[in-house]
Amino acid sequence: MPGDPNRPIQSNISRNKLHMRHIKPGATIGILGGGQLGRMLAMAAARLGLQCHVFTPEPDACALQVVPRRTVASFSDKAALRRFASDCDVITYEFENVPAETAALLASRKPLFPDPRVLKTTQDRLIEKNFLQALGIATAPFAPVETAAELNQEIDSMGLPAILKTRRFGYDGKGQALIRNRKDVAPAWQRLGGRPCLLEGFVKFEREISVIVARGRDGKAICFDVTENKHRHHILQMSLVPARIPQQIDAKARRIAFRIANAFDYVGVLAVEMFVVRNARGRTLLVNEIAPRVHNSGHWTIDGASASQFEQHIRAVAGWPLSKPIRHGTIRMENLIGLEPDTSSKRLAAPGTALHLYGKVAARPGRKMGHVTTIVRVAR
Amino acid sequence: MPGDPNRPIQSNISRNKLHMRHIKPGATIGILGGGQLGRMLAMAAARLGLQCHVFTPEPDACALQVVPRRTVASFSDKAALRRFASDCDVITYEFENVPAETAALLASRKPLFPDPRVLKTTQDRLIEKNFLQALGIATAPFAPVETAAELNQEIDSMGLPAILKTRRFGYDGKGQALIRNRKDVAPAWQRLGGRPCLLEGFVKFEREISVIVARGRDGKAICFDVTENKHRHHILQMSLVPARIPQQIDAKARRIAFRIANAFDYVGVLAVEMFVVRNARGRTLLVNEIAPRVHNSGHWTIDGASASQFEQHIRAVAGWPLSKPIRHGTIRMENLIGLEPDTSSKRLAAPGTALHLYGKVAARPGRKMGHVTTIVRVAR
Numbered sequence: 001m002p003g004d005p006n007r008p009i010q011s012n013i014s015r016n017k018l019h020m021r022h023i024k025p026g027a028t029i030g031i032l033g034g035g036q037l038g039r040m041l042a043m044a045a046a047r048l049g050l051q052c053h054v055f056t057p058e059p060d061a062c063a064l065q066v067v068p069r070r071t072v073a074s075f076s077d078k079a080a081l082r083r084f085a086s087d088c089d090v091i092t093y094e095f096e097n098v099p100a101e102t103a104a105l106l107a108s109r110k111p112l113f114p115d116p117r118v119l120k121t122t123q124d125r126l127i128e129k130n131f132l133q134a135l136g137i138a139t140a141p142f143a144p145v146e147t148a149a150e151l152n153q154e155i156d157s158m159g160l161p162a163i164l165k166t167r168r169f170g171y172d173g174k175g176q177a178l179i180r181n182r183k184d185v186a187p188a189w190q191r192l193g194g195r196p197c198l199l200e201g202f203v204k205f206e207r208e209i210s211v212i213v214a215r216g217r218d219g220k221a222i223c224f225d226v227t228e229n230k231h232r233h234h235i236l237q238m239s240l241v242p243a244r245i246p247q248q249i250d251a252k253a254r255r256i257a258f259r260i261a262n263a264f265d266y267v268g269v270l271a272v273e274m275f276v277v278r279n280a281r282g283r284t285l286l287v288n289e290i291a292p293r294v295h296n297s298g299h300w301t302i303d304g305a306s307a308s309q310f311e312q313h314i315r316a317v318a319g320w321p322l323s324k325p326i327r328h329g330t331i332r333m334e335n336l337i338g339l340e341p342d343t344s345s346k347r348l349a350a351p352g353t354a355l356h357l358y359g360k361v362a363a364r365p366g367r368k369m370g371h372v373t374t375i376v377r378v379a380r
Numbered sequence: 381m382p383g384d385p386n387r388p389i390q391s392n393i394s395r396n397k398l399h400m401r402h403i404k405p406g407a408t409i410g411i412l413g414g415g416q417l418g419r420m421l422a423m424a425a426a427r428l429g430l431q432c433h434v435f436t437p438e439p440d441a442c443a444l445q446v447v448p449r450r451t452v453a454s455f456s457d458k459a460a461l462r463r464f465a466s467d468c469d470v471i472t473y474e475f476e477n478v479p480a481e482t483a484a485l486l487a488s489r490k491p492l493f494p495d496p497r498v499l500k501t502t503q504d505r506l507i508e509k510n511f512l513q514a515l516g517i518a519t520a521p522f523a524p525v526e527t528a529a530e531l532n533q534e535i536d537s538m539g540l541p542a543i544l545k546t547r548r549f550g551y552d553g554k555g556q557a558l559i560r561n562r563k564d565v566a567p568a569w570q571r572l573g574g575r576p577c578l579l580e581g582f583v584k585f586e587r588e589i590s591v592i593v594a595r596g597r598d599g600k601a602i603c604f605d606v607t608e609n610k611h612r613h614h615i616l617q618m619s620l621v622p623a624r625i626p627q628q629i630d631a632k633a634r635r636i637a638f639r640i641a642n643a644f645d646y647v648g649v650l651a652v653e654m655f656v657v658r659n660a661r662g663r664t665l666l667v668n669e670i671a672p673r674v675h676n677s678g679h680w681t682i683d684g685a686s687a688s689q690f691e692q693h694i695r696a697v698a699g700w701p702l703s704k705p706i707r708h709g710t711i712r713m714e715n716l717i718g719l720e721p722d723t724s725s726k727r728l729a730a731p732g733t734a735l736h737l738y739g740k741v742a743a744r745p746g747r748k749m750g751h752v753t754t755i756v757r758v759a760r
Contacts, residue, residue, distance in 0.1 A: 039426075046419075047736050048737055049721070066426045068444060306755055307734065326731055326755055352704070358429060359430075
C-alpha cells in the first residue's frame with residue numbers, strides 16, 4: 001500500500017508525457033475500436049478540427065462512417081498496427097480490452113493515452129479490486145477463486161447471495177453469474193469456471209451512480225456532475241443527472257474518482273461506477289467498476305452539458321486544456337437497445353429531446369442502437 | 381403579385397414531395413459543397429444515424445474529413461453527378477450558387493431539397509427583391525442597372541450613399557461597392573459593371589438580425605430565437621442571442637421568415653437577414669438577404685440550443701419531424717477569421733465555451749477557420 005494514496009503510482013512512465021507538446025489542429029488521432037464510443041470520439045475530434053483514423057477488425061464498424069481514414073485488420077496484425085501508428089500523431093482507445101501486445105507495439109511508436117499500464121489493472125477484476133483497496137477505496141467483499149473447491153470455501157466465509165465473475169473480458173453483464181443459493185453454485189461454475197474468477201459479495205444498493213472524470217496531461221482533473229444509473233439485464237437503460245444523492249455522498253463520489261484518476265496518473269476520460277449503500281450508520285459508497293474510457297453513463301454530456309465526455313477525452317489526449325462544462329438542466333438519457341429506432345415518433349419532436357443513432361447495420365437483442373437525451377428541466 | 385402572400389407559389393412541384401416517404405436510418409444524404417457548412421451538416425446527419433456523401437470540386441474540402449464517401453469532381457461533370465445521385469437517397473446543398481443545370485440533373489434522379497427553383501430566386505438579387513416585394517415584405521429601395529447611364533439615373537432618383545451590387549454570385553461582401561459620393565461612381569462601375577447589377581439605397585440600421593427557420597416536408601415550420609449579428613468588412617464577426625430588440629419586432633421578424641419559407645414551400649433551413657431601422661415612427665424591419673441554406677448566424681445553435689440548425693436541416697430533408705429547440709441561455713458566437721487558432725489559450729478552458737475548428741488546411745485573410753460559442757448566462 002502506498003503511503004499517500006493520491007501519489008501517482010506510475011510517475012516514472014508519464015513524467016515525460018506530461019511535458020510532451022500538445023498536437024496541433026489538423027493532426028490525426030488514432031482510435032482503437034470502431035463502436036459507438038469510437039464514433040462519438042471521432043465526432044468530438046472533428047468539432048475541434050482534428051482528424052481521426054479508426055483501427056477496427058470489423059469492416060462494418062459504425063465509427064468508420066464518420067472518419068476519412070481507416071484500418072480494418074486484426075489487433076494482432078503487426079504490420080497493420082505499424083502502418084496505423086505511422087499515420088497518427090497520438091493514439092487512444094474506445095474499449096478496455098485492448099490486448100497488451102497491441103498496446104505495447106503502438107506505445108513504442110506513438111504516444112498512447114491513457115497509458116497502457118492502466119489496462120493491466122482494469123482488465124482484471126482482481127487486480128482492479130486490489131488497486132482500489134490499496135487506495136483505501138471501499139468495494140464489495142471479494143475473493144479470487146480458481147477451483148470449484150475454492151468457490152465453495154469462499155461462499156462459506158462470504159455467504160450468499162454472491163456473484164461469480166470471470167476476472168477478464170467482462171462487460172454489460174457478460175462473464176457473470178448470480179449465485180442465490182447452493183443450487184446455483186454448480187451451474188455457475190460450469191458456465192464460468194476453468195478461467196480465473198472472482199467471487200463478489202452481493203451488494204443491496206440504494207442507487208447506482210457513476211462519475212465521469214477527465215484528466216489532462218498537466219494533471220488537472222475535472223469531473224461531470226454525478227450520474228444516477230438504472231440497469232436492466234446488466235445493460236444501462238437510463239441515466240439521470242444530477243443523481244438524487246445527499247451533498248456529502250456527491251462530494252465523496254467525486255473525491256473517489258479524482259483519487260483513482262490521480263493514482264493512475266491518468267490522461268483522458270475515466271468512468272467510476274459506484275453503489276450507494278444505506279445501512280444503520282447512514283449512506284456509504286462502494287466502487288463497483290472502473291472503465292478506463294468514455295462511458296455510456298456519460299452520453300448525456302453531449303446534449304446536457306457545454307462540453308461532452310468525448311470532447312474532454314479528445315482534449316486530454318491532444319494535450320489541450322480541458323473544458324469546464326456547464327450542465328444545461330436536469331437531464332435524462334435513455335438507451336435504445338435492440339430495436340430499429342422509430343424516427344417518425346412523437347418523441348422526436350418533443351421539446352429539448354436529442355436523438356442519437358449509431359449507424360449500426362443490424363438490430364440485435366441487447367445491442368445498443370442509439371440513445372435519447374432529454375432536458376427535463378432547464379438549469380436555474 | 382399573388383393574392384395571398386402565404387400561399388405557396390410552387391405548389392405544383394412539391395405536392396408530390398410532401399407525400400414522399402421519409403428516409404430510414406442508415407440512408408445516405410448527398411451534400412453538394414464541401415465547406416464548413418457541409419461539414420457541420422454531415423456531422424449532424426451522423427448523430428442521427430444517417431450517412432453522407434459529399435460532392436465537391438475541392439480535393440482538400442474540409443467536409444471530406446467527416447464522411448466515408450466522396451466525389452471530387454466539377455459541378456458540370458455529368459457522369460460524376462449521375463454516379464453521385466445513384467449513391468444517395470436524398471440530396472441537399474450547402475451553398476446557394478449551385479449551377480441550375482447541376483441542380484436539374486440531380487433533381488431528375490433523386491429528391492433534391494430545398495427545391496432548386498428556390499435557387500433561381502435567391503441567386504439573383506433582383507429576382508429576390510421582386511419576390512420579397514410581391515410578398516409585401518419591405519426591403520431597401522432598389523433598382524436594376526445595366527449601363528453606366530442607368531446607374532447615374534438611378535442615383536439621381538435614389539440619392540447617395542447607395543450600394544452597387546452584382547445581381548449574382550455575391551457573398552461576404554463580394555460583388556459590392558459602396559458609393560458615398562459622385563466620385564465613387566466611376567470606380568464602382570469599373571469594378572462591377574459589365575454584369576447585370578442592382579443599386580440599393582444605403583440603410584442606416586440600428587441593428588442587423590437574422591432568423592433561421594426550418595420547415596419540414598409536412599409544411600410545419602419552426603424558427604430559432606432571433607439572432608443579432610455584427611459584421612466587419614462584410615463578414616460576420618459575432619452573433620448574440622437573443623437579439624436585443626422589442627418583442628413586437630421579434631414577432632414581426634419571425635412572421636417574415638415564416639412567410640418567406642411558406643411562399644417557397646421550403647424544405648430545409650433558410651436564413652433571413654434583416655435590418656432593424658429606427659425612424660420617427662418607431663422601429664421597422666427591412667429584409668436584406670435570403671440564404672437558402674444553413675447560415676453562419678445559426679452556428680450558435682450547435683451549443684446554444686437542444687437542436688442545431690444543421691440537425692433541423694437534416695431532419696427536414698430526411699422527412700423526419702423537426703425538433704422544438706430549447707435555448708440554453710444567453711449565447712454569444714464569435715467567428716475565428718483568417719488566423720491559426722490558438723488551442724492553448726485560456727479561452728479554451730473558460731466555463732461554458734465551445735470551440736469549433738473546421739479542419740481547413742491553410743489560414744488566409746478573411747477565411748472562416750472556426751467559431752467559438754459561449755453560454756454567457758444560463759437560461760432561467
